[in-house]
Amino acid sequence: MSEIVxxxxxxxxxxxxxxxxxxxxxxEIGPGLGSDTxxxxxxxxxxxxxxxxxxxxxxxxxxxxxxxxxxxxxxSAAHVFAQALQRQYPxxxxxxxxxxxxxxxxxxxxxxxxxxxxxxxxxxxxSILDSDLPIEREIRSRDAAxxxxxxxxxxxEILEEEAAGEDPVSFYAQGxxxxxxxxxxxxxxxxxxxxxxLNISSAYWRGDEDNETLTRVYGTAFESEADLDQYLKRxxxxxxxxxxxxxxxxxxxxxxxxxxxxxxxxxxxxxRILDExxxxxxxxxxxxxxxxxxxxxxxxxxxxxxxxHYDNYVDDMFLQDVNDxxxxxxxxxxxxxxxxxxxxxxxxxxxxxxxxxxxxVYRKEQRGELSGLSRVWSFxxxxxxxxxxxxxxxxxxxxxxxxxxxxxxxxxxxxxVALATRPEKSVGGDEIWEQAESQLRSVLESAGIDYDxxxxxxxxxxxxxDFAFEDALGRKWDGPTVQLDFNMPERFELTYTGEDNxxxxxxxIHRALYGSYERFFMVLIEHFDGKFPTxxxxxxxxxxxxxxxxxxxxxxxxxxxxxxxVSVEDRxxxxxxKIRDAQEERVPYMLILGGDEAEAGTVSVRDRKERExxxxxxxxxREHLRSEVDGRRLDPDFIDE
RNA sequence: GCCUGGGUAGCUUAGCGGUAAAGCGCGUCCUUGGUAAGGACGAGACCCCGAGUUCAAAUCUCGGCCUAGGCUCCA
Numbered sequence: 001m002s003e004i005v006x007x008x009x010x011x012x013x014x015x016x017x018x019x020x021x022x023x024x025x026x027x028e029i030g031p032g033l034g035s036d037t038x039x040x041x042x043x044x045x046x047x048x049x050x051x052x053x054x055x056x057x058x059x060x061x062x063x064x065x066x067x068x069x070x071x072x073x074x075x076s077a078a079h080v081f082a083q084a085l086q087r088q089y090p091x092x093x094x095x096x097x098x099x100x101x102x103x104x105x106x107x108x109x110x111x112x113x114x115x116x117x118x119x120x121x122x123x124x125x126x127s128i129l130d131s132d133l134p135i136e137r138e139i140r141s142r143d144a145a146x147x148x149x150x151x152x153x154x155x156x157e158i159l160e161e162e163a164a165g166e167d168p169v170s171f172y173a174q175g176x177x178x179x180x181x182x183x184x185x186x187x188x189x190x191x192x193x194x195x196x197x198l199n200i201s202s203a204y205w206r207g208d209e210d211n212e213t214l215t216r217v218y219g220t221a222f223e224s225e226a227d228l229d230q231y232l233k234r235x236x237x238x239x240x241x242x243x244x245x246x247x248x249x250x251x252x253x254x255x256x257x258x259x260x261x262x263x264x265x266x267x268x269x270x271x272r273i274l275d276e277x278x279x280x281x282x283x284x285x286x287x288x289x290x291x292x293x294x295x296x297x298x299x300x301x302x303x304x305x306x307x308x309h310y311d312n313y314v315d316d317m318f319l320q321d322v323n324d325x326x327x328x329x330x331x332x333x334x335x336x337x338x339x340x341x342x343x344x345x346x347x348x349x350x351x352x353x354x355x356x357x358x359x360x361v362y363r364k365e366q367r368g369e370l371s372g373l374s375r376v377w378s379f380x381x382x383x384x385x386x387x388x389x390x391x392x393x394x395x396x397x398x399x400x401x402x403x404x405x406x407x408x409x410x411x412x413x414x415x416x417v418a419l420a421t422r423p424e425k426s427v428g429g430d431e432i433w434e435q436a437e438s439q440l441r442s443v444l445e446s447a448g449i450d451y452d453x454x455x456x457x458x459x460x461x462x463x464x465x466d467f468a469f470e471d472a473l474g475r476k477w478d479g480p481t482v483q484l485d486f487n488m489p490e491r492f493e494l495t496y497t498g499e500d501n502x503x504x505x506x507x508x509i510h511r512a513l514y515g516s517y518e519r520f521f522m523v524l525i526e527h528f529d530g531k532f533p534t535x536x537x538x539x540x541x542x543x544x545x546x547x548x549x550x551x552x553x554x555x556x557x558x559x560x561x562x563x564x565x566v567s568v569e570d571r572x573x574x575x576x577x578k579i580r581d582a583q584e585e586r587v588p589y590m591l592i593l594g595g596d597e598a599e600a601g602t603v604s605v606r607d608r609k610e611r612e613x614x615x616x617x618x619x620x621x622r623e624h625l626r627s628e629v630d631g632r633r634l635d636p637d638f639i640d641e
Numbered sequence: 642g643c644c645u646g647g648g649u650a651g652c653u654u655a656g657c658g659g660u661a662a663a664g665c666g667c668g669u670c671c672u673u674g675g676u677a678a679g680g681a682c683g684a685g686a687c688c689c690c691g692a693g694u695u696c697a698a699a700u701c702u703c704g705g706c707c708u709a710g711g712c713u714c715c716a
Contacts, residue, residue: 105711115646201711202644209713213644216711244709248652257648257689257707313716332716366642366714367707375715459716478715510716547673572673580677594675606676 004055016053023049026061036063039072039184046071048170048183050137062184070222071099076135076185077125077195077221078104083177084124085111085217094179095154095205095214102231102474103220107203109154113215118197121217125195132190133175137183142167145180154205155180194228195221238472243525244372250530250538250585253373253521262370262377264518269538272565273524274517276536278358280410280632281382281513284403290354290384295336297360301326307335308491316364333359334485334510337385338492341506346496351506352388352396358517359383373522374477380517387494387506390432394439397465397482400511401443404467404480407513410632413527415467415479417449420457427461428486436484436507437463461487467515472526479515479523484508531608534588534636535629541566542587543603544578546594553598557591560618564625583608588636591621607636 003015006025016028022042026049027034037049041060046068053059062068078097081104085092089111097106140148142159148171149155158180163169172181174189186192197219205211222228239245247253252270259265266274282292301319304310309331310317318329330336337355346353360380369375388396408415419440422433440463444451451465458464462484468476485508488494495503514520524532534540541564545554554568569578575592582590592604604614605621624638 113645199710200645203712204643207712209643213712215644218711255708261707307716309716316714316716334716363715368642368644368712369714371709461716473710483716544676546675549673574672574674574679575676576674577678578674578676583677590676592676596675604675610677612676 004053006053006055006057006059008058009060018055019052021050021052022047022059022061025053025059029061033061033063038062038064038066038069038186041068046184048137048185064223072184073186073192073223074099074104074221075183076189077192077219078106079135079172079174079177079179079181079185080125080128080189080192080195081106081121081197081217081219082108082179083128083174084121086177087124088121089113093152093154096158097179100218103198103218105216105218107205107214107216109205109212109214111215113200113217115200118200118217122195122197125197128175128189129192129195130190131175132188134188135172135174135185137185138171138173138178139168140171142169145169145171148178148180191223192221193224195219196228196232238474241472241526241529242372243374243472243522246525246530247372252525252538255372255376260377261367262365262375264373264376264378270521272538273532273536274521277514277517277520278382281358281407282356284406284513285354285356285384288354288399288403289352290356290386293337293340293355293357295330295333295340295357295359297329297362298327299330299336301328303335303339304328304331306491307332307338307488309335313363318362318364329362330359331361331363333357333361333381333383334385334488334508335492337383338488338494338508341387342492342494346387346506348389348496348498348504351496352386352392354384354386356382356384373518374471374475376518379519382512382514382517384511384513386509386511387489387496388509389496389504390435390507393436393484393507393509394443396509397440397443397484398447400482400509401447401449401465403513404482405447407480408467411524411527411533412634413469413523415469416476417444417451418454418457418466418468419444419451420454420459420464420466422458422463423456423460425460426458427490432486432507433463436486440465440482440484459483459485461485469519469523471522477519477523479512479520481510481512481515483510485510531586532588533632533634534625535632537586537588538565539567539585539587540564540625540629541589541591542582543568543591543593544575544582545569546575546592548572549595550593550598554593557593557603557618561622561625563622564629579606583610589621589625589638605638607639609636609639611639613639 002018004018005013005015007013014028016025022040023034023037026037039049039062040047041062042053042057082094082097092111093109095107095109145159170182171178172183172185197217199218201216202213203216205214250269251267253264253266255264301310313331317331320327341353358380360378362378364377365375386396421437464481464483466478467480469479470476488508489505494506496506498504541561543554543557545551551570558566558568586608588608590606592606597603602615603618603621605616606612628637
């Protein structure tokens with residue numbers, strides 16, 4: 001019998017018989033591993049342990065201790081859901097039910113479910129786990145597979161497309177249930193320690209909005225009840241951090257019905273934070289050689305016809321007739337900035353030219369997409385555009401990346417970085433695209449940044465580097481960005497005079513350090529759980545007199561701290577009550593003043609981390625505050641010292 | 642835009658055919674307190690909007706608006 005060679009995670013090679021399965025490989029490595037094998041990863045794909053391996057394959061053996069094991073277990077949990085559903089709703093048509101990053105879902109048709117029904121299904125699932133049904137792989141011919149699903153067009157479609165040409169195909173069976181499936185699965189339903197169904201929603205068949213809508217049930221599963229409880233607890237805590245909830249509780253912003261959807265109102269507390277963010281971005285931009293500009297909110301649509309946005313996005317623009325002429329609220333700031341650039345002639349010596357503006361834009365996003373501050377109709381971009389010579393791209397992008405990384409560092413934020421390259425429909429020649437993409441890649445690599453390559457995901461006008469943040473519920477949102485643009489300079493016929501005294505086309509770079517203030521604010525609220533660093537906190541210090549007798553002294557202390565956002569608590573409450581209120585509002589520092597302090601001319605400091613220090617000179621506290629705020633430090637650290 | 646839930650005092654929610662209830666917040670008074678809720682009294686609601694069913698609608702039906710979770714989209 002001939003042999004083939006496979007490679008293992010530690011880089012070693014192993015010879016096995018041709019036709020060997022994943023499980024055979026595991027036994028070859030060691031009998032203990034062989035018997036523990038649940039599944040395998042072959043060339044990056046999760047497969048059943050009974051799948052054959054091929055010559056040169058990279059093999060990872062999956063056991064109960066592997067990272068992939070939870071995925072396998074959740075896939076099996078999806079089958080258990082389907083089994084339970086079919087028992088209670090025999091007419092339900094199963095479509096597809098894969099594992100996800102933190103659970104599974106199953107899309108089904110032909111049932112009318114609501115959230116209350118999930119309880120019963122869950123109970124049925126529990127009983128399937130208790131029955132500890134063996135999960136067995138069955139190989140069936142194509143014809144037999146089609147016969148299994150005489151009236152389930154989803155499964156038939158999967159056989160025709162995903163499993164095109166496969167014969168035989170695999171099924172997995174457990175008790176009274178079977179499902180067309182590639183696997184892998186755990187050995188028995190009893191191996192699934194804990195399951196729960198989380199919510200019910202809908203999805204288009206194959207994610208195409210022209211297709212029918214299926215009912216999607218989300219759930220998750222773990223090896224043990226304890227793991228599940230921990231997950232549910234963490235999920236609950238995350239919901240407590242939701243920026244919409246905190247925005248309400250901390251009086252930061254609101255989006256009332258009367259103002260229209262996706263049109264947020266910033267209250268004084270929220271606006272103070274936005275102003276600090278804006279000042280910070282402005283100082284970074286000024287240091288980096290940007291010049292502030294300002295453009296109006298309303299323009300002739302002429303401008304967007306010229307930029308090309310009108311053709312592509314007219315349905316998402318807010319338009320208005322003025323004296324029989326069409327105007328529109330700006331959906332982008334770049335055409336305005338390009339037009340400023342175009343108002344005079346430039347020498348190559350002047351480049352790069354860099355403009356920035358906190359520019360409010362208006363986009364009529366799909367109604368179902370609006371969500372708190374994450375996706376809105378009116379938002380402000382910390383928008384910068386720079387115009388440079390092609391050979392300056394790398395240096396400029398580098399500078400922008402440095403600024404973005406400084407911002408992330410200041411807030412202690414993590415972001416996913418992606419390089420998005422040329423899409424199918426694009427403008428600009430091959431040469432400039434290749435040059436630009438390689439410059440972006442070289443910036444990322446020389447900075448040692450981990451990034452995902454997203455081929456074909458660039459804008460039609462140029463490649464880009466995007467930074468994405470996760471919200472409290474684990475959803476990803478785009479934030480800071482650097483985008484090259486070969487289109488706009490062309491459309492606006494922007495030029496500069498080169499050394500050769502001829503006209504040349506500049507490259508335009510769009511960049512934002514935050515993305516939009518709205519979304520960045522959302523990220524910060526959730527990231528800090530409302531406990532903003534002192535420099536951002538709407539109220540930095542609250543003075544709590546123990547009784548009304550100290551009110552006079554409290555106001556004198558406030559005056560000594562008038563560089564900062566300080567208030568005096570003058571409600572006639574007990575000290576405990578005052579502390580509780582300040583604590584719940586996440587005020588970084590409380591100064592507690594009683595008779596002793598008033599007499600000594602000192603203050604007693606408590607921070608929101610519940611640490612205290614008495615007998616502090618106001619002067620010392622003020623100096624500390626100055627350095628903490630100017631240093632944009634993350635946590636109140638007076639009491640660390 | 643699509644699917645499924647939901648909209649009741651400033652906030653969080655209960656009530657689900659007989660015109661409204663609680664906690665917090667707010668106001669007044671008492672209390673003047675030493676590191677996370679002192680007490681009493683009081684004010685506060687076109688029960689999202691419009692139409693329909695009914696002797697009677699916050700409650701049932703339909704439409705609209707807003708909202709939540711997905712899906713689709715995102716210059």
